[in-house]
Amino acid sequence: MTNALFTAVNLGQHTLxxxxxxxxxxxxxxxxxxxxxxxxxxxxxxxxxxxxxxxAEGTQISAMGQGYAWTPGIYTQQQIDGWKLTTDAVHAKGGVIFAQLWHVGRVTHPDNIGGQQPISSSAIKAENVKVFIDNGTDEPGFVDVVEPRAMTKADIDMVIEQYRQAALNAVEAGFDGIELHAANGYLINQFIDSEANDRTDEYGGSVENRLRFLSEVVAAMVDAIGAERVGVRLAPFTSLNGTVDANPEETYTAAAAMLNQHSIVYLHIAEVDWDDAPDTPASFKQAVRQAYDGVLIYAGKYDAEKAAQTIEAGLADMIGFGRPFVANPDLPNRIKQGYPLASHDPATLFGGAAKGLTDYCEYTQ
Known part of the structure; x- marks a missing residue:
């Protein structure tokens, strides 16, 4: 039933x-x-x-881009060198690894960004959103986010340059490519979604204007490292971190078409995955498939059977399995062999040391 998951697929210069x-x-x-x-x-x-x-996990492109305590960056030489440990280790085992480049925008607190006021598309506070700060213990302290300031054109140009440099840094660190985090309510999503963007310049209002920042960031990174090494993640129907779009099908089909023009290597769509969440409309998946020619990845609420069916139906080329990978380091083999999956410990997801990170075992009969 899962054979579709174990056929080769080309991703840029790689055969997976x-x-x-x-x-x-x-x-x-x-x-x-x-x-x-x-x-x-x-x-x-x-x-x-x-x-x-x-x-790899979301990696901030600048000190201002950090939303949570203890997340990695990729803007200093020491951070680049630190990531080389990971890329070397993954490549030694024959793996392929992309870096996810991240700027959280308004989803942060001054304590995480050197006391500064966060930046966003608009001076709109994300409601009912908390982030964690380092409160001097191993347990993160959760605090409310604050109102950001609207980015100026100079701010926008600066952040585009930070993304471009971060893409170059990722390649220097040995990553096979990068994924631009344009999902889940973070900075680029704050430009895309209508209810988080009240700008009246060329970056607000129409769908084309709200997609402009995304397009300019992608163009800068493609120019820096090549389209075959650039992927993008979107989350059309999620309301994570307070971003909502009035017409997500229209907005995100247009985003897929725009990204197709940049010839990016993959488009990664995060579906809503909380309990009782609605399924992504089949009409939207079909529209995205028609709008975008590259490798299409979906993630969210997939088991092996549903993943294989989605690939066989031609709606996706690859499927992401998030939480199952936490407790099952050998997840592909478990799926292939039909072995049971282990469950993760939610208390060890964020912060701490090896417990709940590297102490999960491969399956043995």
Missing amino acids: NNRIVMPPMTRSRASQPGNEANELMAEYYAQRASAGLIV
Whole structure:
């Protein structure tokens, strides 16, 4: 039933031996101070190198781009060197790994960004959103986000340059490519979704204007490292971190068509995955498939059977399995062999050390 997951697929210059993606998942284990990737993280990703593609956890492109305590960056030489530990370890096991480049925009607190006011498309506070800060213990302290300031044109130009440099840094760190995080209510999503963007300049109002920042960031990264090494993640129907679009099918079909013009190597769509969440409309998946010619990845609420069916139906080329990869480092083999899946410990997802990160075992009969 799952054979479709174990056929080869081309991703840019790589031939992947299965269609199972480990999607980006924040684990907040970066070394302090400096938010540097480390040996523990390298071990974690290497354990999961049998995925067709690994997308590493969200990695901030600047100090202002950080939303949560203890997440890794990729804007200092020490951070680049830290990530080399991971890419070397994954490549030694034959894996392919992309970096997810991240700027959270308004989804942060001054305590995480050196006391500054966050930036966003607009001076609109995300309601009922909390982030965690380092309160001096191993347990994160959760605080409300604050009102951001609207980005000026100079701010926009600066952040586009930070994304371009981060893409170059990722290649220097040994990543096979990058995924632009344009989903889940973070900065680029704050431009895309109508209810988070009240701008009256060329970056607000119409769908074309709200997609402009995304397009300019992608263009800068494609110019820097090549379209075959650039993927983008979108979340059309989620309301995570307070971003909502009035007409997501129209907006995100247009986004897919625009990204197709940039010839990016993949488009990664995060579906809503909370309990009782509605399914993504089939009409939308068909529209995206028609609008975008590259590798199409979906993630959210998939089991092996549903994943295989989606690929067989031609609606996706690869499927991401998030939480199952936490407790099942050998997830592709477990799926292939029909072995049972282990469950993760939610208390160890964010922060801490090896417990709940690298101490999950491969399946033995």
